[in-house]
Amino acid sequence: MEKILLIDDEEAILRVLARSLRSDGYEVITAKSGDEGIQTFIRESPQIVLTDIKMPGMDGLEVLKRIKDIQSEAEVIIITGHGDIDSAIESLQYGASDFVNKPVRDKALAIALERARKKLDIRRQLKEYTTDLENMCQIATEEVRRKSKFTDRLIKSSNDGIVATDEEWKVIIFNPGAERIFGYSRYEIIRKTDIRDLCPTEIAEIFNEKAAQKKPMEQLPWKETLITSKDGDKIPVRFSGTVLYEDNMMVGSVGFFQDLREIKRLERELIHSERLAAIGQTVAGMAHGIKNILYGFKGGSYLVNLGIDKDDKLKLKDGWQMIQRNINRTSDLVLDLLSYSKEREPEYENCFPNEIAEEVCDLMKETANEHEIEILKDFGQNIGEMMLDVRTVHRSLMNLVSNAIDACIFDDNPNKDYKVIVKTGIGPDSNLFFEVTDNGSGMSDEVKSKLFTSFFSTKGDKGTGLGLLVTRKLIEEHNGTIHVASRLGGGTTFTVRLPYKKAGPAH
Amino acid sequence: MPKKVLVVDDDPDVRLINRTIIEENGYTALIAEDGEQGLQIIKKESPDLVLLDVLMPKQSGLRLYSQLKTNKSFQKIPVVILSGIAKRTFLRSQKALVEFGGNEVPEPEIYLEKPVESDELGKVLRDLLG
Known part of the structure; x- marks a missing residue:
């Protein structure tokens, strides 16, 4: 229910209007002067004020100004004397929502009040909308902040190095993974370095080529390559990346670097341990070979000794050949073993x-x-x-x-x-x-x-x-x-x- | 009539050494290059002793040994295993053979590991053949 403050110095009018408005369903409070009206307004905060313009002491225009100062959203309807258009216009200029002429006819008042109420409604709705909008905006902002924080954490927690740039290739993201691989801190890189200077030439060329095509590209398939760290070490990585486009404009680029040092180390260890296992497992097999060779040597010497003792040239020859054969077998075995156990780079x-x-x-x-x-x-x-x-x-x-x-x-x-x-x-x-x-x-x-x-x-x-x-x-x-x-x-x-x-x- | 000793070995050096040792001790040497040939000669010549290698192409000494020991006509022939393979490994393989359905056979009487001294081999032959 709307609360109306009625201000008039004529008590009879106050009474009649108040009764009429109450019967229309309004809550009505009254004041017999401008001063009293202002005080009542402050105390009761009515939504609508209906004030006579001509009053001793503070007149209706002054009441209007003050009320608008106190609460600009209050609807003030001015009651003017018959034909007093000037005052009516002035009151509108000061923010009155409407005016009605004296003698106040019920219908004119009803229309003015209805308008005032509509305005109040609209304002209320507007306020609700605005509040809603503000709330929604706040929620959305919070969501965006949360999401960006999440993305940020995601990037930070990635074991892989993630390096992203703006449209001019300047690095704007350099995550801890990238710090570990490249050996630079993000403060040394962000907004200072061109991603293409971090990458090996072959990757830089891919970036240039893809940017020159000026159209969205697929993410590059993973590629093994070597990057040079801050200390000048060559670090094996797997690289993938892409140039980022929005509406066919390059907006940035991103590179993903997987550190292969551990994998490479494990691979080397594996090969090494496999080789050890292969040798270990088959020591028996090798021993067998060696035993046979040794038997050849012993048997050869036995034949040679027989040949010498009995002056038997044939036995001497057989024994000596046997020893020579087994020298060859020994050298074959040793050479094979050596080449198998030795790491050797091809000599082109x-x-x-x-x-x-x-x-x-x-x-x-x-x-x-x-x-x-x-x-x-x-x-x-x-x-x-x-x-x-x-x-x-x-x-x-x-x-x-x-x-x-x-x-x-x-x-x-x-x-x-x-x-x-x-x-x-x-x-x-x-x-x-x-x-x-x-x-x-x-x-x-x-x-x-x-x-x-x-x-x-x-x-x-x-x-x-x-x-x-x-x-x-x-x-x-x-x-x-x-x-x-x-x-x-x-x-x-x-x-x-x-x-x-x-x-x-x-x- | 000198006693006959069959040498079964794929290594020509070993055949020559063993043959010499056999002959130096006064026996006759018969020669086979693998298990298959060995069995044929045993059937034909009934040697008094078999000097048997283990790892050979075609038929291994392990199989020939169990064939001999499960055959009534041959199981009395003494077998001397002479191999680069350890006795332990031979016995393990023998057990595996039984698990795969082979017949249970006794352990070889004499198991010599290469490289055996020629004097020792000679003594083994004399002990068994007299």
Whole structure:
């Protein structure tokens, strides 16, 4: 219910109007003068004030001004004398909401009051809206702040290095992960450094290229690379990143860096421990080989002694040859063991792969001929000169060709024409390949599965059980691969693939 | 008629050494390069002793040994194992063979590990053959 303050110096009018308004449902309070009206207004805070304009002492205009000073939102309706348009206009200028002429007719008053009430309603609604709006704004701000804090924490807690920039490549986010990887504190970097100066050239180029395309890009696939830390250390990382666009405008960029130091360390440890395990596991296997060699030495000396004692030249010769053979076996075993246990970086040099293959075939020819095995050469003519670790290729090929010959000897079928084919070429992947194929005994799946394990040998006491293991290690150090295809009774093909490295300037 | 000793070994050096030791002690040496050949010679020649290696291509000494010891006509022939493999490993493999359905066979009477001294091998032969 609206509260109305009625101010008039004429008591009769006050009474009549008050009664009429009360019957319309208003709560009515009255005052007989401007002064009293102001005091009542302060005390009762009515929403609507209805005041006569002409009153002794403080007149209606003054009352209007004061009330508006106190509470600008109060609705003040002025009651003017008949035809007193000037006062009416003046009162409107001072913020009266309406005026009614005397004698006050119920209908005119009702209309004025209705308007005042509507205005009050609107103002109230407006206020509600505003309050709502303010509340919502506050909630939204809080939400944004919370979200940004969350994002901030997310970025900070990431183990990966996150580096983000503005549209001019200046770093604006440099999280603790990035600090750990790069070794710079964020204060040294933020707003000071271009992200492309932090990255290796290849990554900087990708950024430039993507920015030049001026269109949104997919996140780059992870890429392994090396960054240079503050201390100048090369740190292995996995990198991914993207240029950020909004409405086809670059707004920034972001790079993600995963620290690979720990992984690389673990990998090294794993390889190391695998190697130790391989050696440890098979000490028995090795001991077996050594025992046989020792027996050869002892037996050789026994024969030599017999030969000397009995002046038997044949025994002397047999014994001496046996000792020499076992010297060779010892040196094979020791060399294999050494190459297997030693870490070795490939030593690249210019060479003609076909020449190496040719030499290996020549070296093995004698042994092959002894057993009526033919070595066939099928060398790719388009190979030319390239960079390889000659020792790796030579040793691997020797091993494979001598294995192939052994497979033929072992098969021992008098009706078969044994052949070992040595093939070279450039594969469709433009890598160099060597292929050694024999039509010897072939391998069962079981043998195939043990092929690259240490000290496994099908050659009885002849093999060191390390040949293929060493071969594979050499080839892998050369970033190459070795594959085998074999069928029991159907022969075997070993394929070695090595990355093509263009021949460099002669030195 | 000198007694016959069969040498079964894939290593030509070992064959030559063992043969010499056998002959130096006054016996006849028979030679086989693997278990399969060994069995054929045993069937044909009935040697008085078998000097057997373990790790060989085609048929291992382990299998030949259990074949001999489960065959009535051959189980009396004394077998001397001469191998680079430790006795322990041989016995373990023997047990595994039984688990996979092979027959239970006695442990070899004499187990020598390479490198054995030629005098010792000679003494073993004389002890067994007289």
